[in-house]
Amino acid sequence: MAGKFFSMRNLKFLLYEVFDTAALTKAPYYEQHNQKAFDLVLDAAAKIGQKKFYPLFEEMDRKPPYLENGQVKVHPAVRDIMKESGDGGWIGATFPEAWGGEQLPHILHCACHLITSSANYSAGVYAELTTGAARLIHSFASDDLKNKYLPNMMSGKWQGTMALTEPQAGSSLSDITTTAYPTDQGYYRLKGTKVFISAGDHDGVDNVVHMLLARIEGAPPGVKGISLFLVPKLRVEGPGKLASNDVSVSQVFHKMGYRGAPITELSFGDKDDCRAFLVGEPNRGLMYMFQMMNGARIGVGLGATAIASAAYYASLEYCRTRPQGRRLNQKDPNTPQVAIIEHPDVRRMLLFQRAVVEGSEGLLMQCALYEDLQHISPKEQHAKYELLLDLLTPMAKTYPSEMAILSTSQAIQCLGGYGYCEDFPVEQHFRDCRIHPIHEGTTGIQGMDLLGRKVVMKDGQAFKLFLEEARATIAQAQGLTSVAPLAQKLEAALTHLEQITRQLVGSAVTKGAEVFLADATLYLEMFGIIAIAWQWLRQAIVAQKALDGNAKAADQNFYQGKLVTADYFFAYELPKTQYLAQRLTDGNPLTAKMESSHFND
């Protein structure tokens, strides 16, 4: 249980050296905090991770949730975890103090969340979902609903969920059919089924509050007829008075990983007594839900990163201590074997993992910082940060999600046969992280969101802002001999990305939407690699300056390691953009033009 699953040194490097989180406290909204207070929060998160989450990592996988008499049973520790998440202020960490929150910066919360999720991803999901649902209520619900439901969610007594997917409508939200029938009692009567609802029911809380998308009877077809509802498992009928709300669990899914949290199928209104409470205006539900979904998407990227972090440190520990073979300049079998970390191919596998993990952490914190800056900037700058956050969300979700599969796979590879066995944690990391390219919008959906919406919206303004941000970093590399070559490579990649974007967007008109978006997934992959390269350049600049300055002796290895990993990223990962670029511009629309019958034999 003494395993390392994250690096506090690295998180503080990102928070304080790369992103200057302490500067946020100059803004009135965060002025009650200071760096010392932030450190205490980080220490508290580390303690929860070590003492509460990590000891349950394996056990929650081996004893997954199950359905008994209509009630989902989860690991008994979940109740304790939810209580701690409420009492410790974690659920409301970023909420205003006025609503019982801690008013902490998102970037700090991001770091804390990386810590606890790397200890045990499943264990952290309960509180995270509750935070997301609570934020939606806080932003859009009536005061009556807020007063009735928020306090028990903030305290971890009640679970929050997002309930979008239906059996016939997963990626295609416009096809949901769950229906809300108006009444004259101030609520709607709900009927429908939702699937794949994370933490949709469990005995670790006293109630569950679903933020649910449905159609009001007679609403227009498609996404323009979707409304947002608050649908509790037990409805509040008066002070301390709860009544069953006709929500039942029809299934708990048996999953390959992520087994510490239940994914459920829920049935609403089997007895015609399910009351749904409209949040905001009718037919604007999808717009509201996007707030929660965007947060959840970044949360997915964060979860993937955290799992990859845990697998990285497990494999690093193994590679440092496992003797096997000799360096290639030493063939004498009488000499002792060396630790496998001495083999270049093993180092490559470790550098790959580190590059994915710490690069993704950079991008996630960058996104969190944009959110914070939105809060504290003058109004005229809000749009800038909002656009940047919007643009980067598909990358922050997808790059870590897709790469965690490969990163945890390399962790297994570092351990050889042992990595494939349950005695080591990495096989579970590999299983756990495979959900991430799927939930909260598949990779394919993210690609279309990026290319079809984000880069073209507002006349490409978000894309231009991103280029400005990246080029500002490139400018900082001037004169730093070791990192200037990396900056040059990033500039070349950005130029390439601009050309390709122009060409693709142009093709939307000449070739139609289907050909335009056929390889949006590859475009997303390319953009993701470039966004991470930008983050690595940021980190390399800081590391080089520290080494050029007065870095402590104890920090030398850390900074050198940052430079080596940045070097790795630009040598091994960034070149992948070239083959993606080649495919994206070769003008062969084979996937759009082929016949599906060509798959027949």
Add this chain to the structure above:
Amino acid sequence: MAGKFFSMRNLKFLLYEVFDTAALTKAPYYEQHNQKAFDLVLDAAAKIGQKKFYPLFEEMDRKPPYLENGQVKVHPAVRDIMKESGDGGWIGATFPEAWGGEQLPHILHCACHLITSSANYSAGVYAELTTGAARLIHSFASDDLKNKYLPNMMSGKWQGTMALTEPQAGSSLSDITTTAYPTDQGYYRLKGTKVFISAGDHDGVDNVVHMLLARIEGAPPGVKGISLFLVPKLRVEGPGKLASNDVSVSQVFHKMGYRGAPITELSFGDKDDCRAFLVGEPNRGLMYMFQMMNGARIGVGLGATAIASAAYYASLEYCRTRPQGRRLNQKDPNTPQVAIIEHPDVRRMLLFQRAVVEGSEGLLMQCALYEDLQHISPKEQHAKYELLLDLLTPMAKTYPSEMAILSTSQAIQCLGGYGYCEDFPVEQHFRDCRIHPIHEGTTGIQGMDLLGRKVVMKDGQAFKLFLEEARATIAQAQGLTSVAPLAQKLEAALTHLEQITRQLVGSAVTKGAEVFLADATLYLEMFGIIAIAWQWLRQAIVAQKALDGNAKAADQNFYQGKLVTADYFFAYELPKTQYLAQRLTDGNPLTAKMESSHFND
């Protein structure tokens, strides 16, 4: 249970249209067979796959082997499977008739094995290992040992294994310490421990025969002191007389996948009564074992391909039947949803899987054919086929093994959330196939074998032969307008590979072995992609000629599908060689030169 997991049409295309397997029967060694007989063998394999293997696919995963009172217990069906494998002649399929074999071509056996392994990889492993061990005995053991042990192995009554790995010696075979002490009784007394021994013990057979590497007491250190032994669980002490041979099971590993077969830790000679019988000459064990290991390596590539095949067909079926969303030129939400196979991004995921599966099948059959040609060619051509087989073995092992991770992952992605759940088979395929880049020599070991040994051996002769073979295929594409552009791309890739190989091999002298081999894994990846591109060109040529000729109407989709998949491979996969080439030649030896302490923080 009606799932499709392979395509007979495709296997026959490869066997008869691409590789002209029927022509083998002109050779005296295979003259007792004909294509009709081959078809019957294929049908028999399909029947076993459908009726015996596939129904146990899920069950053998859910009820994995366990250790009880020193005996490994496996699924009760294993005994039946082994009996069928013996009675049906599958274990001895490629053995000479003189030894009770079927004297079938390896390429046909390869096809049969693809069928059964795609039905249930774990179930096929028992017989495959027995075949490999039996071949080793047949090739190198004394007649006494052959007579005592072979018949019961050929009939499936006894299990064969290969016992190489030790706790302190996995990838580094030179460090094995299991010791054989000479006696004057015609045997050695063995002491030692072996780990990760597949099917090392189980109750589906009456005995287990280990082909084991050990050091004779006082042998020279390193690989030059390793000998091969036959070590039975029960030794034959006379006709029908068996005695315990002091081999015990200390552990059964609990694995993420591949759970239908036990992987064991074995202890030899705890009571000083384990007899080991020398096979061949002392200290030449590793050379002998390479015969079994090379076969096993190709078997691993085959297993990975078969699993990817099953996942591909499961996802294809799902994509054909799952309605979700609309084509991008159809935004009206009142129109019915389309099957997801109509979406270009989904087709891309399917084409990727198909390209990996059918390309790998091509390469595996190509290797099997070289083995057959070795048997039937005039002696002066033996070296040619042996060299080609030697060279291609690391690719035939590694390309499918590494790509199956991605291919089965895409199968999961096609199914979305359902793919992550146990109700569908693809999550098991994803778990099952992850072992393949590890066992029988990790990917890193294969890379060093390819670049450090195979491409340089005999003055690069094997490499030259490969180029000749590939260029002969390119020549066949002349005049076929649709495939000639693919041939050009392959030629460019070959030229690039030649340059890079020359540059890398040159660096062995100037920069030392460690820098030379630091990225051997990437070189292997590049070579693997090119080898598969060659196979796709072969298949595309045949398909195009069929379409230009008299292809039956029922075959049009199949051949068109071959051309689209070849097109896919050259558009999406072959370009990956460019970024690999860039890294391989950028001259930055960062993984060799960095300090391991740079991983500290």
